[in-house]
Amino acid sequence: MPEMLEVEFYRVLAERALGRRIAAVDAPDDWFLKRGLDARTVASALVGARFTAARRIGKLLLLDTERRRRTGPVLGLRFGMTGRLLVDAAAGIEHLEFASARDEPKWDRFTVRFGDGGELRVRDARRLGGVELDPDEDRLGRDAMAITPAALRAALDGSKAPLKARLMDQARVAGMGNLLTDETLWRAGLDPARPAGSLTDVERRRLHRHLTGTVAELLARGGSHTGDLHLARVRGGLCPRDGTPLERRKVGGRTTYSCPVHQR
Numbered sequence: 001m002p003e004m005l006e007v008e009f010y011r012v013l014a015e016r017a018l019g020r021r022i023a024a025v026d027a028p029d030d031w032f033l034k035r036g037l038d039a040r041t042v043a044s045a046l047v048g049a050r051f052t053a054a055r056r057i058g059k060l061l062l063l064d065t066e067r068r069r070r071t072g073p074v075l076g077l078r079f080g081m082t083g084r085l086l087v088d089a090a091a092g093i094e095h096l097e098f099a100s101a102r103d104e105p106k107w108d109r110f111t112v113r114f115g116d117g118g119e120l121r122v123r124d125a126r127r128l129g130g131v132e133l134d135p136d137e138d139r140l141g142r143d144a145m146a147i148t149p150a151a152l153r154a155a156l157d158g159s160k161a162p163l164k165a166r167l168m169d170q171a172r173v174a175g176m177g178n179l180l181t182d183e184t185l186w187r188a189g190l191d192p193a194r195p196a197g198s199l200t201d202v203e204r205r206r207l208h209r210h211l212t213g214t215v216a217e218l219l220a221r222g223g224s225h226t227g228d229l230h231l232a233r234v235r236g237g238l239c240p241r242d243g244t245p246l247e248r249r250k251v252g253g254r255t256t257y258s259c260p261v262h263q264r
Ligand SMILES: [Zn+2]
Pocket: 239, 240, 241, 242, 243, 244, 259, 260, 261, 262, 263
């Protein structure tokens, strides 16, 4: 599914849409419009405007708008399990690990058409993504790509919840998906099931270093499925560091792979 890294690729792609006059909006699927939004409202909010910035918090893509030099609403795009962003003919990522290899125009759930003939569209087979205007950005924690040691400390301190669950709580740290979290904790040598508040200062600093490092490295490699642990995430998989059979269990409701020897 598109995790934060995939949405970051979409954000970079969406920069191609900036500054172009919006001529029309196709929103054929009411289900895809969230928080009471309807096709007429989103069209009247966007037609005649331009996108001025493409931002991202966690897995939420945000497009700021402006019309006649006045700030308009923010368009929020979510990509669920199978959503893809396309601008003109280009896709943000050619191939989604968990998406169907098929690519059907009938999966276009939301399209913004520009006056120059191009368009920005969200194509989503399973329709688990969505569109909203002025999403509540304050409900999200600090983005994992830019989180500071102090913000990570605030997200973990005093919590008895499993470390993995806390890292994936989007209100605490925005953007951490299942693969990215398992990879980060494997690299940091920390047990995903440990209470989040039990980390020592040294462990928390190590986690911060591996968190930001893993995000940057997997972004450069091309996505959340490019981690060192990824190919070992199968029944009978061995720890790529020390060869120990990996433990497979549910932590925070998610299937989790970890090494019982070097992750403590
Ligand atoms: Zn190991």
